[in-house]
Amino acid sequence: MTELSISTIHGSQSDMESDFSSVHAEEVDVNFPTDFDKKHNIIINTTPQLEALSARYKYSFAYKTFRERVPRMLNELMSCMKEKEDRIMEQCGDYARFALSRVLWSLDILRNEVLANEMFKHFHDKDSDANDWNGFIEKLERREKNQWFSANWLHAECYLYRRISAAFRREETLRDYDYFSSQKMCAARNIVYLMHTVLKELSQLSRSRDSFQLMLKVSLWGNRYDLSLFKALTDKPIGEYDKHLIEDQSADVWRLLTEGIHSSVSPVTVDIVLDNAGFELFTDLLLGEYLVRTGLVKKVCYHVKAIPWFVSDVTANDFHWMLRFLRDHHITEMSAFGRRLLRLFRNRSMTLCDNSSFWTRPQGCRFMRELSPCLYVHLSFGALAIFKGDLNYRKLLDDINLNPTTPFSEGLGDFLPTSICALRVIKSDLYCGMPHCAVEWLTESDPNWMLSGEKAVIQLAIKPRP
Numbered sequence: 001m002t003e004l005s006i007s008t009i010h011g012s013q014s015d016m017e018s019d020f021s022s023v024h025a026e027e028v029d030v031n032f033p034t035d036f037d038k039k040h041n042i043i044i045n046t047t048p049q050l051e052a053l054s055a056r057y058k059y060s061f062a063y064k065t066f067r068e069r070v071p072r073m074l075n076e077l078m079s080c081m082k083e084k085e086d087r088i089m090e091q092c093g094d095y096a097r098f099a100l101s102r103v104l105w106s107l108d109i110l111r112n113e114v115l116a117n118e119m120f121k122h123f124h125d126k127d128s129d130a131n132d133w134n135g136f137i138e139k140l141e142r143r144e145k146n147q148w149f150s151a152n153w154l155h156a157e158c159y160l161y162r163r164i165s166a167a168f169r170r171e172e173t174l175r176d177y178d179y180f181s182s183q184k185m186c187a188a189r190n191i192v193y194l195m196h197t198v199l200k201e202l203s204q205l206s207r208s209r210d211s212f213q214l215m216l217k218v219s220l221w222g223n224r225y226d227l228s229l230f231k232a233l234t235d236k237p238i239g240e241y242d243k244h245l246i247e248d249q250s251a252d253v254w255r256l257l258t259e260g261i262h263s264s265v266s267p268v269t270v271d272i273v274l275d276n277a278g279f280e281l282f283t284d285l286l287l288g289e290y291l292v293r294t295g296l297v298k299k300v301c302y303h304v305k306a307i308p309w310f311v312s313d314v315t316a317n318d319f320h321w322m323l324r325f326l327r328d329h330h331i332t333e334m335s336a337f338g339r340r341l342l343r344l345f346r347n348r349s350m351t352l353c354d355n356s357s358f359w360t361r362p363q364g365c366r367f368m369r370e371l372s373p374c375l376y377v378h379l380s381f382g383a384l385a386i387f388k389g390d391l392n393y394r395k396l397l398d399d400i401n402l403n404p405t406t407p408f409s410e411g412l413g414d415f416l417p418t419s420i421c422a423l424r425v426i427k428s429d430l431y432c433g434m435p436h437c438a439v440e441w442l443t444e445s446d447p448n449w450m451l452s453g454e455k456a457v458i459q460l461a462i463k464p465r466p
């Protein structure tokens with residue numbers, strides 16, 4: 001098997017380390033909680049097991065996220081919008097100038113609400129999920145978990161991105177403007193050399209267990225490309241990554257697709273719940289094309305986010321942009337790959353599921369059957385659903401701080417519409433299905449390991465079929 005190069009991270013690593021080590025550094029201040037901590041009942045501890053992750057626990061990534069990362073991200077978004085004002089006017093028309101100033105004002109208010117740990121506000125926009133969101137916020141109000149530093153981390157972070165979206169969608173002229181799109185497109189353009197290298201190495205791989213496992217791992221490590229955390233990249237041979245794979249069930253996924261399901265699920269469909277745009281999406285398209293081309297599956301269905309989400313998550317616009325970008329590229333292998341993909345979409349071997357708001361709702365996957373029964377039934381008709389990335393993993397576990405050795409299948413609660421595979425680069429302090437003592441050992445050698453994006457898991461929960 002050829003030694004293929006995939007990326008490592010630098011620069012942001014130091015940001016992360018400084019971020020997290022400052023958390024730990026404050027341990028010395030454990031007897032002297034800051035004024036903010038006292039005023040907002042912050043618990044000077046890590047998150048207890050079986051509790052939901054929340055910024056109410058000082059030694060958590062959630063606390064760091066709302067104390068520092070989110071205010072910084074909102075500052076960057078506001079200055080980026082100001083910088084691009086003229087280009088936005090070209091795209092959305094002159095009237096958007098007033099709309100943009102109202103948006104900047106809303107984002108500034110949002111940032112101050114986070115910094116002051118204010119209560120979540122109800123939505124007054126016309127979007128189809130507004131009522132569901134308000135019903136959810138009322139539930140949080142009753143449980144007094146409706147503030148940035150008391151809510152479950154997943155709920156608060158999803159609420160943040162829904163609020164940002166509301167600020168733009170309130171404005172007719174900016175309603176469909178994706179405020180993260182230039183970052184996503186720019187990141188994709190900057191990594192063409194790697195896409196080309198990967199294509200030359202992998203696009204003709206034949207059907208075999210080794211090739212399948214390699215394709216799955218390329219899609220996994222593509223998840224390191226998440227602009228909400230990391231900004232810069234360089235090359236490293238893929239083989240070197242296996243030592244960073246804490247749990248690897250890729251062989252079980254191969255067995256499931258080749259031995260496990262023939263009679264019960266035909267034609268074999270695989271759903272891929274996408275994460276980041278750009279290079280990660282490219283690796284997910286490569287995986288899908290390999291699955292169909294080698295006859296391992298008849299159909300691949302991709303799931304995207306309905307609104308701009310967590311900076312770099314894929315929306316339907318990003319998905320179509322990537323297909324056009326590949327098809328129209330001057331590099332032969334790139335355009336050939338783009339045309340092959342478009343052919344697979346035309347003959348419906350590949351489809352895009354872009355209309356579910358479930359992926360941008362705060363609830364975990366165990367609430368899908370109740371909240372999005374159609375989506376649940378759709379997944380149950382598939383042979384396997386592949387969940388990409390850290391945020392989707394948190395949604396699978398409903399952000400519950402489980403004992404790290406809890407089996408993955410148990411971590412899903414009762415969510416098992418079909419067999420579930422998680423391809424996750426670990427980027428937050430939440431785990432399950434880990435070998436005994438792995439988390440303790442890793443934390444001992446590096447307290448920041450779970451934020452470095454160095455470690456990953458490939459986990460599978462098999463749905464028993466009659």
Ligand SMILES: O=P(O)(O)OC[C@H]1O[C@](O)(CO)[C@@H](O)[C@@H]1O
Nearest residue numbers: 226228275389390391392427428
């Ligand atoms: O792109 P991914 O893999 O879902 O990672 C998202 C990141 O954002 C977070 O929400 C933190 O802000 C974590 O889940 C993770 O660190």
